[in-house]
Amino acid sequence: MVQTWILLQDVNPVDAVAQGLDSSICGGCRLGPGSKRRTCYVNVGQAPLRIWQAWQAGGYDRQWTSSTFANRAVRLGAYGDPAAVPNSVWQQVTTEARSWTGYTHQARNRKLQDVLAFCQVSADTLAEAQSCYTQGYGSFRVLSDKEEKATWEKWCPAAEQQGAVQCVNCLLCHGVGASNIAIRVHGRSSKAFLDSGARTGLALPKQQT
Numbered sequence: 001m002v003q004t005w006i007l008l009q010d011v012n013p014v015d016a017v018a019q020g021l022d023s024s025i026c027g028g029c030r031l032g033p034g035s036k037r038r039t040c041y042v043n044v045g046q047a048p049l050r051i052w053q054a055w056q057a058g059g060y061d062r063q064w065t066s067s068t069f070a071n072r073a074v075r076l077g078a079y080g081d082p083a084a085v086p087n088s089v090w091q092q093v094t095t096e097a098r099s100w101t102g103y104t105h106q107a108r109n110r111k112l113q114d115v116l117a118f119c120q121v122s123a124d125t126l127a128e129a130q131s132c133y134t135q136g137y138g139s140f141r142v143l144s145d146k147e148e149k150a151t152w153e154k155w156c157p158a159a160e161q162q163g164a165v166q167c168v169n170c171l172l173c174h175g176v177g178a179s180n181i182a183i184r185v186h187g188r189s190s191k192a193f194l195d196s197g198a199r200t201g202l203a204l205p206k207q208q209t
Contacts, residue, residue, distance in 0.1 A: 038187070
């Protein structure tokens with residue numbers, strides 16, 4: 001899949017995390033922006049830093065068009081929340097793309113909910129995932145080792161069938177009308193993962209018929 005990365009222009013991602021500036025690209029994600037207890041699975045010192053350095057050195061074509069993504073599968077925000085980018089950009093990216101995946105933690109922000117046209121809701125609790133399911137929105141929920149998925153959720157095929165299924169040929173996570181996906185906690189900070197049951201259902205926008 002073509003990976004898109006949402007990074008600060010003038011601060012490298014490692015320094016951005018250290019200074020708490022990553023909230024400007026990750027918003028209200030509970031996995032770590034601006035927090036000392038970071039549980040995000042992304043190691044910003046690896047791919048995000050290398051890509052930022054390459055971009056600073058002029059290693060990327062900045063004159064891309066929708067045809068750049070023609071007939072390709074695209075990941076919207078391999079790092080960073082797609083809601084940090086104007087929707088017009090994602091509209092251009094997806095116009096000719098074969099399909100895409102994307103995830104957002106900004107479903108609670110009414111000013112940013114238009115990104116749900118392209119993204120799964122990153123559900124922090126069962127109640128949030130339930131809200132998505134009943135209102136027709138795709139969701140993606142990380143479960144602790146002790147949790148079980150709901151009957152209407154599907155285990156992430158790429159995680160359950162490692163090697164046999166990849167995101168590029170699954171593409172269940174594409175926003176409105178998509179599946180409700182669950183996955184076991186994973187990544188470098190999985191030991192620090194804490195499930196929070198404090199939140200309740202989401203007030204999602206009504207879909208047009």
